[in-house]
């Protein structure tokens with residue numbers, strides 16, 4: 001059914017009708033501040049009412065172009081009609097039964113599909129949960145269970161979730177850990193290859209090798225015996241930590257080190273997976289095969305679903321060892337099945353094509369904009385790192401926050417990541433017109449902030 005307002009939601013560009021926030025948005029933000037946990041991190045007062053494709057309509061009828069995709073979740077866009085239809089149909093048949101205690105076919109159908117689209121020519125098994133952090137919890141428990149080893153290695157800058165196990169791995173921002181100790185013991189953090197700011201001080205071209213050397217020659221030689229390490233967990237692209245893309249050599253080296261010591265390699269693809277980088281999984285660009293894979297966010301286009309995939313011989317734990325009441329909910333799985341079909345029938349290719357287009361347009365921004373230190377990305381996972389000085393690379397954190405706000409004031413929804421990086425993670429359905437519109441707005445916002453800071 002097409003109504004006047006639906007036509008608006010099919011629009012390609014923002015349309016602001018009220019000053020922001022509008023009266024309804026102001027009312028809801030005030031109530032939210034009274035009733036909802038203040039631990040959430042809202043960058044600006046967007047109060048969403050409806051969504052379609054890459055557009056969001058707020059409660060005052062303002063239209064925004066969404067380059068956040070609900071934090072990399074609505075892979076197929078907001079309320080894709082085929083996803084909505086599948087959800088509605090499934091909701092009328094079976095809402096819940098609990099895969100922990102009963103069988104239903106959805107669990108099998110999606111597991112077979114995931115097995116087919118995940119590298120590694122061996123039988124696999126799938127564990128179902130509801131969120132990214134639970135997918136990571138399951139991976140960590142499985143790694144310990146399967147190896148009988150206690151220790152874990154994660155990376156500086158990583159984000160793996162906020163439940164206490166995942167939080168023990170997360171090393172992205174101190175506020176995420178402050179006052180929550182004691183965390184899981186036995187977690188060691190290693191330097192993550194970040195060529196623009198190599199954490200071990202190596203030049204960009206040597207950063208991957210230098211970080212691997214630090215892991216092998218310092219951490220595994222002085223701090224933890226490799227024979228007692230269950231797993232190394234890595235984001236193939238660091239998400240919350242700042243959209244950091246390590247060279248392929250870094251991931252290949254990690255795989256080699258893990259194999260050499262019988263440590264499992266866990267890839268956390270919660271943010272970088274589901275076609276966002278132009279392949280199903282970001283680790284595929286490096287040609288590696290992790291032992292355990294964590295998936296969530298984009299997999300069900302907005303329905304909650306977290307998944308842990310491993311070789312069948314590895315995921316061989318006893319009944320009762322791990323489970324979840326809601327995990328693998330049939331409605332979420334129905335959404336995931338349509339999401340996967342849409343991704344393989346064009347959206348993943350669109351992510352690759354539009355990502356190339358956006359990166360091409362952004363390529364000269366570091367020359368043209370004094371706040372832009374580096375542009376990096378792959379597919380529709382794109383970042384601009386803002387700095388006050390191109391030589392010292394002093395982080396332009398407040399300026400980044402201002403650009404995010406200034407973009408919102410112009411009807412573009414973007415978010416930051418890391419201390420001073422701005423990320424573009426639109427739904428995979430965007431078209432060139434929307435990409436151009438977003439970049440025009442962003443450039444305008446950036447130019448304004450550059451003028452503000454003099």
Ligand SMILES: Cc1ncc(COP(=O)(O)O)c(C=O)c1O
Pocket residue numbers: 131132133134136159160161162235239240268269270271272296297
């Ligand atoms: C790489 C990564 N892992 C895990 C998580 C946690 O996911 P969730 O918020 O669904 O628990 C996130 C969330 O941003 C993430 O980016």
